[in-house]
Amino acid sequence: MKKSDIQTLVFGDDVLPKQLLVEWIASDNLRIWGYVEIMLVDGFCRIQPPFDIKDSAAFLSDYYLRCMSDPISCPSDADLVDLPDTPHSRYEAAEVLASFLENLIRLKPETNELIHDLVKNVTQMYVDGDSDLRLSIETGFLEHVFEIPANRRLFTPWNKTDFLNNAHNRCLEWGVAHER
Numbered sequence: 001m002k003k004s005d006i007q008t009l010v011f012g013d014d015v016l017p018k019q020l021l022v023e024w025i026a027s028d029n030l031r032i033w034g035y036v037e038i039m040l041v042d043g044f045c046r047i048q049p050p051f052d053i054k055d056s057a058a059f060l061s062d063y064y065l066r067c068m069s070d071p072i073s074c075p076s077d078a079d080l081v082d083l084p085d086t087p088h089s090r091y092e093a094a095e096v097l098a099s100f101l102e103n104l105i106r107l108k109p110e111t112n113e114l115i116h117d118l119v120k121n122v123t124q125m126y127v128d129g130d131s132d133l134r135l136s137i138e139t140g141f142l143e144h145v146f147e148i149p150a151n152r153r154l155f156t157p158w159n160k161t162d163f164l165n166n167a168h169n170r171c172l173e174w175g176v177a178h179e180r
Contacts, residue, residue, distance in 0.1 A: 010035050016047045025059055030070070033063050034087045053107075054114065060100060061118050067093035068136060069125050090133070094140025097122075101145060119154050126167065138171050146175025 009016060016039050024032045039047065040056045067088040088096060101118060104111040126137050145151045152172065158164035 006035065010038055010043075014046070016043055018047050018049050018051060021047065021051070030063075030066060030087045033059075033066070037063050037088075054110070057100075057104060057111065057114050058117075061097070061114065061121070064088065064093040064097040064100060065118075065121055065125060068097070068140075069129065069133060090136045091140045094136050095144060098141050098144035101151070102148065105151065115154070123155075123158070123164070126164070134167065138167055142167070142171035143174040143178070146171050147178050147180045148175075149179065 008014065009020070021036050021039060024036050027033075037060060040051065040060060044051070044056070068090050097118075101115070104115050104118070108115070122137060122141065126134055129137070142155065145154070152175065155168060158168035
């Protein structure tokens with residue numbers, strides 16, 4: 001696909017064929033996933049036939065988590081070089097993921113499973129991650145999630161281990177100080 005075709009699809013007003021997005025998701029190319037994210041977020045109403053909200057939310061969660069955990073996995077693609085960079089940086093993805101979680105919470109109870117999976121995946125990523133990834137989860141994601149008191153209960157299981165409890169307490173302190 002030519003750059004101009006991608007630009008027209010991503011940034012245009014025409015109908016977005018769902019099958020194309022499905023193929024792009026299957027590509028496993030983080031940069032292509034970034035274009036899918038743009039289309040799902042900014043062009044959701046243009047997608048035909050419509051994407052299921054749960055499928056799109058599951059993809060978006062995977063995309064933001066992948067941007068956080070593997071920020072340099074975006075391959076250089078000569079055909080896409082003149083298009084805007086699409087993968088979010090680690091911290092951009094963390095902040096967007098915090099807002100995304102808020103949106104999932106507003107759509108409860110239909111999104112309960114997605115919320116549970118997101119919390120589980122963030123927790124596992126934190127446990128398995130290096131210090132840079134853990135810091136981005138704390139400052140880019142958890143602190144912002146904890147600004148809303150009702151969201152804090154999602155991460156109360158972190159209080160069961162010293163390792164997670166220390167991070168939880170740091171983020172909780174920040175969240176309480178910036179409560180909304």
